[in-house]
Amino acid sequence: MKPIQPPKAARKLFEWFSGQANIDDLLGDLDELFLHHCKSKSPRKARFLYWRNVLSLCLSYALRKRKRDARYSHFSTSVVSLDMLHSYFKVAVRNLYQHKYFTVLNAFGLAIGMSIGLLLIAMYSYVRTYDTFHENGEHIYSIVTHRLSGVEDRHLASAPGLLAAKINEEYSGQVQAIEVRARFYGEVLAGNGRVPIGGYYCDDQFLEMFSFPLLSGKQDGILSKPNQVVLTERTALKLFGNSDIIGQTVELYEQGLFEVSGVLQDIPGNSHLMFDVLVSLASWKDQPIERVQEQWSEYPNQYVYVNLQHDNPGRLQSYLNKLSVNLNIHNPVQVTFSLQHLHDIATSDHYNAIGPKWELSGFIVFGAIALMILLPACFNYTNIAIARALKRSKEIGLRKTLGGMQRQIFFQFITETVVVCMIALIGGIACFIFMRSEFQRMMVAGSELDLSITPFMAFLFVAFAIFTGLVAGLFPAIYFSRLNPVEAIKSKLSTKTFNGMRVRKGLTIMQFSLSFCFILSIIVFGRQYRTLLNMDFGFRKENIVIIDLKGEVKPDVLMTELAKIPAIQSISFSSGMPVLTNNKTWIHLEKDSLEINQLFVNNDFLTQLNIQVLHGASFLETYTSHEQGVLVNEQLVRNSGLTVQDAIGHVIRVDSVDLPIVGIVQDFRHAPSSQPVGNFMLRYDPTRFSQVNAVIDVSNVFETFTSMEKSWKALSPDVPLQANFFENALDESFDTYKVLIKLAGFLGLLAISISILGLLGMVVFTVETRMKEVCIRKVMGASASTILVLLSKDFLKLLLFSVMLGIPMAVFIYQTVFTQIPNYHADLTVWDILAGTCGLFLLGIITITSQTYKTALTQPAEVLKTE
Amino acid sequence: MKETRLGDFEEVLLLLVGILDMEAYSYRIADEFYRQTGRSISIGATHSTLERLEQKGFLKSKMGEATAERGGRRKRIFTITALGKRVLKESRDFKITLWAQYPDFSTNLQFV
Numbered sequence: 010m011k012p013i014q015p016p017k018a019a020r021k022l023f024e025w026f027s028g029q030a031n032i033d034d035l036l037g038d039l040d041e042l043f044l045h046h047c048k049s050k051s052p053r054k055a056r057f058l059y060w061r062n063v064l065s066l067c068l069s070y071a072l073r074k075r076k077r078d079a080r081y082s083h084f085s086t087s088v089v090s091l092d093m094l095h096s097y098f099k100v101a102v103r104n105l106y107q108h109k110y111f112t113v114l115n116a117f118g119l120a121i122g123m124s125i126g127l128l129l130i131a132m133y134s135y136v137r138t139y140d141t142f143h144e145n146g147e148h149i150y151s152i153v154t155h156r157l158s159g160v161e162d163r164h165l166a167s168a169p170g171l172l173a174a175k176i177n178e179e180y181s182g183q184v185q186a187i188e189v190r191a192r193f194y195g196e197v198l199a200g201n202g203r204v205p206i207g208g209y210y211c212d213d214q215f216l217e218m219f220s221f222p223l224l225s226g227k228q229d230g231i232l233s234k235p236n237q238v239v240l241t242e243r244t245a246l247k248l249f250g251n252s253d254i255i256g257q258t259v260e261l262y263e264q265g266l267f268e269v270s271g272v273l274q275d276i277p278g279n280s281h282l283m284f285d286v287l288v289s290l291a292s293w294k295d296q297p298i299e300r301v302q303e304q305w306s307e308y309p310n311q312y313v314y315v316n317l318q319h320d321n322p323g324r325l326q327s328y329l330n331k332l333s334v335n336l337n338i339h340n341p342v343q344v345t346f347s348l349q350h351l352h353d354i355a356t357s358d359h360y361n362a363i364g365p366k367w368e369l370s371g372f373i374v375f376g377a378i379a380l381m382i383l384l385p386a387c388f389n390y391t392n393i394a395i396a397r398a399l400k401r402s403k404e405i406g407l408r409k410t411l412g413g414m415q416r417q418i419f420f421q422f423i424t425e426t427v428v429v430c431m432i433a434l435i436g437g438i439a440c441f442i443f444m445r446s447e448f449q450r451m452m453v454a455g456s457e458l459d460l461s462i463t464p465f466m467a468f469l470f471v472a473f474a475i476f477t478g479l480v481a482g483l484f485p486a487i488y489f490s491r492l493n494p495v496e497a498i499k500s501k502l503s504t505k506t507f508n509g510m511r512v513r514k515g516l517t518i519m520q521f522s523l524s525f526c527f528i529l530s531i532i533v534f535g536r537q538y539r540t541l542l543n544m545d546f547g548f549r550k551e552n553i554v555i556i557d558l559k560g561e562v563k564p565d566v567l568m569t570e571l572a573k574i575p576a577i578q579s580i581s582f583s584s585g586m587p588v589l590t591n592n593k594t595w596i597h598l599e600k601d602s603l604e605i606n607q608l609f610v611n612n613d614f615l616t617q618l619n620i621q622v623l624h625g626a627s628f629l630e631t632y633t634s635h636e637q638g639v640l641v642n643e644q645l646v647r648n649s650g651l652t653v654q655d656a657i658g659h660v661i662r663v664d665s666v667d668l669p670i671v672g673i674v675q676d677f678r679h680a681p682s683s684q685p686v687g688n689f690m691l692r693y694d695p696t697r698f699s700q701v702n703a704v705i706d707v708s709n710v711f712e713t714f715t716s717m718e719k720s721w722k723a724l725s726p727d728v729p730l731q732a733n734f735f736e737n738a739l740d741e742s743f744d745t746y747k748v749l750i751k752l753a754g755f756l757g758l759l760a761i762s763i764s765i766l767g768l769l770g771m772v773v774f775t776v777e778t779r780m781k782e783v784c785i786r787k788v789m790g791a792s793a794s795t796i797l798v799l800l801s802k803d804f805l806k807l808l809l810f811s812v813m814l815g816i817p818m819a820v821f822i823y824q825t826v827f828t829q830i831p832n833y834h835a836d837l838t839v840w841d842i843l844a845g846t847c848g849l850f851l852l853g854i855i856t857i858t859s860q861t862y863k864t865a866l867t868q869p870a871e872v873l874k875t876e
Numbered sequence: 877m878k879e880t881r882l883g884d885f886e887e888v889l890l891l892l893v894g895i896l897d898m899e900a901y902s903y904r905i906a907d908e909f910y911r912q913t914g915r916s917i918s919i920g921a922t923h924s925t926l927e928r929l930e931q932k933g934f935l936k937s938k939m940g941e942a943t944a945e946r947g948g949r950r951k952r953i954f955t956i957t958a959l960g961k962r963v964l965k966e967s968r969d970f971k972i973t974l975w976a977q978y979p980d981f982s983t984n985l986q987f988v
Binding site: 035037039041042044062066072075 | 947
């Protein structure tokens with residue numbers, strides 16, 4: 010019969026609890042006692058007693074003392090002493106110095122990998138500081154709403170302005186609620202130009218609640234009367250040249266005179282409230298009689314802030330809940346209110362926000378990209394470190410034989426990685442500074458971002474570098490610390506190394522597949538961009554100059570003036586341009602309503618853009634007093650289900666006027682490229698013309714522009730001429746794609762260079778270890794080319810595998826991401842895949858042969874003479 | 877200053893170590909204590925006391941041989957040091973002088 014064993018878990022617990030202490034005899038005693046109990050008692054009871062004894066020992070003075078003694082023994086590692094750290098550091102630096110090539114390779118790769126992460130950290134640490142400068146910031150909340158109207162379900166940052174007054178009036182607690190109406194816009198008439206300024210409507214309490222210090226002016230009643238404004242210092246300097254302007258007036262175009270009642274210090278960049286000017290709420294001109302009910306359900310650009318210094322948010326929230334229940338009873342639009350802390354406003358995901366948004370979701374996507382760049386760099390380090398295990402196994406074996414504990418070896422290698430990461434951090438910061446401005450230019454609100462390095466940021470950077478070190482170094486450190494000393498010292502690393510090889514190969518394949526995907530996405534994006542640029546819009550776009558009609562300039566007067574310039578070949582009028590202008594309206598056709606894009610043009614416009622009238626007639630230029638007909642495109646005829654014959658003369662109702670269709674024009678691209686060709690009509694209404702289009706002779710553009718400017722100046726001395734080539738404006742409308750290509754290209758470049766560095770490291774290492782083998786082969790008669798093939802074969806196989814893995818990955822990414830780009834996305838073709846494969850192989854082969862070729866040409870005698 | 881006082885329980889254990897001689901390891905000591913006094917003591921208490929006695933310099937220990945019933949683990953054999961013997965002796969002498977002064981028994985205690 011098998012003797013009863015003492016409970017294993019208890020023994021494990023005891024061993025774990027004892028740590029380094031020597032407890033051999035204690036365990037022996039426990040066993041002997043257990044055996045003794047087994048003889049006289051039931052096994053259950055014996056086990057119970059064993060547990061009790063273990064606990065009694067754990068709590069005893071004996072174990073405490075032994076643990077204390079063990080702490081000061083020579084083999085102790087439970088305390089990380091400063092000396093030991095110092096030694097780790099020294100050994101690490103020496104090791105890194107000895108293998109300079111690999112250190113540089115590793116640090117370079119990690120620096121590239123970390124750069125995106127640093128960018129993310131910089132951005133995050135800046136966004137964290139949003140709105141932290143307000144003195145009462147802790148207590149300020151904004152009221153956000155959840156609006157449910159039919160199928161439209163939205164979380165809005167805005168709230169009905171009436172709510173502020175209601176809270177101040179009804180709510181029993183001590184709160185201060187204010188209303189802010191955003192999007193004040195005006196043009197100041199200054200000198201002989203107009204200066205645009207923007208800001209908010211608000212009252213005195215705005216400046217009480219938020220800490221925007223006044224430079225001059227009295228806080229009391231500063232924004233209480235109609236037509237009072239408070240300017241920021243920057244705006245004041247721009248308009249008046251000095252900031253001592255209390256009591257002076259500014260004249261706004263079409264809005265009248267405003268009295269300056271105060272000047273504020275400039276607003277810090279990290280404020281979600283951004284304005285040039287604050288206008289008194291009393292000057293807000295009410296929209297033509299809104300129903301009270303609608304004021305509670307339609308509230309764009311109205312914001313409510315509350316200061317809860319003397320109250321708690323929970324109480325106000327329950328009041329708001331009750332209020333919204335009352336409001337929603339008789340209203341089809343359901344609105345509920347909730348409080349949002351001031352510090353959370355900048356990172357929230359609400360619609361219709363007053364200021365810039367830095368949504369958390371964006372950060373998560375960015376973080377994923379940063380990780381996608383960082384992880385391959387870490388893989389590389391892991392790869393090279395494990396590959397070099399063979400070289401360093403003697404060192405590890407010796408350390409272990411001399412009493413180096415597993416943990417000490419582990420720390421040694423982690424320290425080494427962290428040191429490499431610190432070196433990489435320097436490179437990473439250099440990359441970061443280089444990328445910073447480019448990145449800011451790419452982002453929509455990038456200019457508001459201040460990414461200069463602060464102490465907090467520096468702290469995060471170092472923490473990030475240490476984190477990277479831990480990620481990259483963990484696997485090799487565990488691997489090294491677990492080596493069997495006997496095997497290690499004899500350089501006989503058994504099966505484990507084989508597994509290591511496999512992991513390494515797997516990692517390399519993963520990396521190259523990723524790079525492959527990036528290469529493909531650059532190819533596809535690039536083609537998409539090119540197709541858009543060379544897209545057949547269905548109209549002529551060359552040599553057309555658009556001149557905006559501004560100020561008091563009369564179209565026909567301008568036309569006669571321009572006609573005098575010889576280089577101008579033809580002139581037309583329109584309300585906009587296809588693709589660039591998106592002017593939608595609704596028409597009634599039979600019984601249906603259709604959404605339709607429209608442009609107001611004259612006959613010359615059709616000739617200029619070479620738009621063919623397929624059926625019927627073009628406009629009659631005799632339409633002078635009122636519209637008498639419209640031209641529609643083929644698509645509309647198709648959508649309406651009419652035949653061509655029926656369509657001509659068919660009456661449609663638009664803007665409460667009945668107009669017959671007089672002609673049908675060919676389909677052409679009228680909307681931005683993200684939309685398909687839809688319903689479209691051309692109308693003739695001279696009052697709606699907003700631009701003059703001139704076809705010019707491009708042989709002497711500069712002179713033509715100068716003469717145009719001269720003619721313009723004669724008509725309108727105040728407003729400068731604004732003229733652009735249509736083609737350039739079209740190209741600019743594709744800027745989003747340009748940014749995307751730039752981004753994909755840049756990330757791809759990073760990913761590819763990281764994987765190339767990784768491959769280089771592996772090739773260098775392999776070549777180094779196989780040097781003798783190669784030389785012996787050469788002595789035996791192998792040719793340089795055979796050697797080249799021999800050394801490169803394995804790596805080429807890796808590349809092949811990664812392409813095989815990369816193709817399905819790329820197709821998957823293409824199908825999930827690219828096809829989401831609305832319309833006219835470029836297809837992923839076999840040729841793209843082929844081109845991507847060739848590109849990857851070309852890069853790979855250059856990297857591999859750069860090393861193997863050198864080896865293949867070595868003189869055997871040089872290497873073998875020392876044997 | 878090094879603690880040199882000898883507690884009552886400590887004195888008994890010290891005596892048991894002396895009695896058991898080469899067999900003086902904690903399991904046997906605890907066992908012997910039970911046999912002699914009829915009271916059982918926990919293994920934690922035994923070890924703590926022995927550890928404390930060693931700290932005070934009354935005992936010294938060395939690792940002995942392993943046996944099968946101990947799962948192949950070695951014993952820690954305790955032996956009394958010269959200091960330990962002296963302290964025991966002093967303790968006994970001190971008590972005897974006290975007994976000698978005790979009125980009822982002083983005449984009967986002639987055997988020393």
